Amino acid sequence: MSLFDKFQKNAVLYNALSEAGRNPFTVQMDEILGPTRAIVKGKEIVLAGTNNYLGLTFREEVVSAAQAAVAEQGAGTTGSRFANGTYASHKALERALAAFLGFSRCIVFSTGYQANLGAISALAAPGKDVIFIDADCHACIYDGCQLSGAETVRFRHNSPEDLDRRLSRLDGDEKYAGMGKLVCIEGMYSMFGDVAPAKEFLDVARRHGAYLFVDEAHSFGVYGESGRGVVEAQGVIDEIDFYSGTFSKSLVSIGGFVASNHPELDYLRFSARPYMFTASPSPANVAAATAALQCIAAEPDLRKRVWANARRVHEAFTQLGLETCAPPGPVIAVKLPDRETAFAAWSFLIDKGVYVNLAIPPGTPNAASILRLSVSAAHTNDDLDIVIDAYGAMAETFAQARVTA
Amino acid sequence: MADIQEDDDLVFHKICALLEPLNHKGVKLTRDTDLVADLEIDSVSVLDIVMDIEDNYDLSIPVNTISETRTIGELVDAIHALKKQQA
Numbered sequence: 001m002s003l004f005d006k007f008q009k010n011a012v013l014y015n016a017l018s019e020a021g022r023n024p025f026t027v028q029m030d031e032i033l034g035p036t037r038a039i040v041k042g043k044e045i046v047l048a049g050t051n052n053y054l055g056l057t058f059r060e061e062v063v064s065a066a067q068a069a070v071a072e073q074g075a076g077t078t079g080s081r082f083a084n085g086t087y088a089s090h091k092a093l094e095r096a097l098a099a100f101l102g103f104s105r106c107i108v109f110s111t112g113y114q115a116n117l118g119a120i121s122a123l124a125a126p127g128k129d130v131i132f133i134d135a136d137c138h139a140c141i142y143d144g145c146q147l148s149g150a151e152t153v154r155f156r157h158n159s160p161e162d163l164d165r166r167l168s169r170l171d172g173d174e175k176y177a178g179m180g181k182l183v184c185i186e187g188m189y190s191m192f193g194d195v196a197p198a199k200e201f202l203d204v205a206r207r208h209g210a211y212l213f214v215d216e217a218h219s220f221g222v223y224g225e226s227g228r229g230v231v232e233a234q235g236v237i238d239e240i241d242f243y244s245g246t247f248s249k250s251l252v253s254i255g256g257f258v259a260s261n262h263p264e265l266d267y268l269r270f271s272a273r274p275y276m277f278t279a280s281p282s283p284a285n286v287a288a289a290t291a292a293l294q295c296i297a298a299e300p301d302l303r304k305r306v307w308a309n310a311r312r313v314h315e316a317f318t319q320l321g322l323e324t325c326a327p328p329g330p331v332i333a334v335k336l337p338d339r340e341t342a343f344a345a346w347s348f349l350i351d352k353g354v355y356v357n358l359a360i361p362p363g364t365p366n367a368a369s370i371l372r373l374s375v376s377a378a379h380t381n382d383d384l385d386i387v388i389d390a391y392g393a394m395a396e397t398f399a400q401a402r403v404t405a
Numbered sequence: 406m407a408d409i410q411e412d413d414d415l416v417f418h419k420i421c422a423l424l425e426p427l428n429h430k431g432v433k434l435t436r437d438t439d440l441v442a443d444l445e446i447d448s449v450s451v452l453d454i455v456m457d458i459e460d461n462y463d464l465s466i467p468v469n470t471i472s473e474t475r476t477i478g479e480l481v482d483a484i485h486a487l488k489k490q491q492a
């Protein structure tokens with residue numbers, strides 16, 4: 001019995017992709033030319049599969065803030081938030097995020113993954129609390145549940161009715177009497193780009209005395225009047241219990257955070273293991289996120305641009321007869337009939353100079369095979385022409401990709 | 406003996422009916438059939454099938470229980486235990 005036997009099944013899949021010429025999971029960007037362009041295998045391609053929604057990766061203010069922080073505070077902190085790695089810049093960013101979002105407090109973690117892992121695992125305890133998660137929640141939310149050890153119930157994606165039914169089952173069960181209840185959802189879901197009915201979820205959670213935790217990793221900076229996410233757009237940001245986010249998308253850095261109005265949030269600082277036992281984000285990362293946050297707060301234009309670009313691409317795809325998975329938004333996923341077509345279409349697009357993400361089962365909801373495209377405020381009209389032309393040629397070549405024509 | 410018990414077991418039959426569309430290799434379903442190893446159903450699809458089972462019996466099977474469940478028989482037993490608890 002080998003340690004490695006269990007990898008066999010996925011290894012076959014992975015190797016088959018490599019043999020077919022290009023493996024979507026090993027694409028290497030040799031040179032980064034700007035927020036929307038890179039060189040891959042000697043060829044310039046348009047990046048349409050990143051999470052650089054506001055396109056700030058190369059912004060002068062962001063880059064120079066990171067450079068100054070390295071010079072002034074050093075390359076790394078060599079310590080954890082809990083013990084020996086909290087700098088004034090971490091605390092200043094926590095205050096800036098709390099102020100921007102309108103929460104009384106915020107905790108900065110080393111990644112968004114660790115923010116969710118740390119918060120959920122610390123908030124819920126086995127035998128004391130029950131967690132309810134949307135079926136399509138990100139892996140780090142599932143992992144947070146697992147690390148907590150608390151009983152975890154999965155409800156149907158974006159269905160407040162199903163959550164209600166599951167919470168009601170517990171209400172009548174004395175085993176659960178007096179237990180804490182935590183409901184976890186996301187703002188915008190990263191694969192299909194669909195959005196949670198956060199207000200309805202909040203109503204259900206409140207009716208059953210449950211807390212609501214919303215991960216706005218992909219929607220922060222993009223949704224809502226001032227970029228505060230889906231919960232702002234739906235008018236419930238002041239009412240939810242916990243708001244989590246990442247620096248790795250619109251904030252173009254590395255790190256994550258959880259914000260709340262509950263004073264008890266600070267208890268996580270001595271309870272959340274993924275906060276306590278890992279190095280704090282580096283000064284450059286913190287400075288870049290701080291500068292990007294200032295851009296987001298000061299420039300509503302960034303949001304206008306990403307939305308205008310999203311609408312343009314979505315409309316073009318609809319006209320091409322492609323099946324998109326959600327209304328217009330920064331993530332535009334096109335559904336394809338099966339894994340093989342999706343892989344062939346992905347290869348076709350990269351050959352045409354367009355990089356998007358291939359997502360296939362088991363990594364996708366409903367065993368769907370999709371091409372996930374993400375739009376950036378930094379995409380120029382030229383960039384989008386190339387993208388739309390490439391999808392047009394793809395739709396011609398793969399007739400089975402079209403639902404209408 | 407085991408066979409007669411299985412025939413009597415409505416839960417077992419219900420689960421088999423829900424699994425059949427995913428039984429691409431036409432494996433004969435028994436209590437010992439391993440969902441992942443024998444039927445090659447990925448972990449996410451297992452969770453999705455369990456949702457259909459949950460709706461059918463109007464109960465919630467915690468994710469923790471599902472990750473400890475490998476075979477059809479173990480799933481059947483888990484449902485019986487929950488039905489008793491939630492009755």
Ligand SMILES: Cc1ncc(COP(=O)(O)O)c(C=O)c1O
Pocket residue numbers: 111112113114116138140186190215217218246247248254255256
């Ligand atoms: C919904 C969601 N939450 C959290 C994360 C983790 O973020 P990070 O890249 O900062 O670890 C991601 C991205 O990978 C995500 O998609």
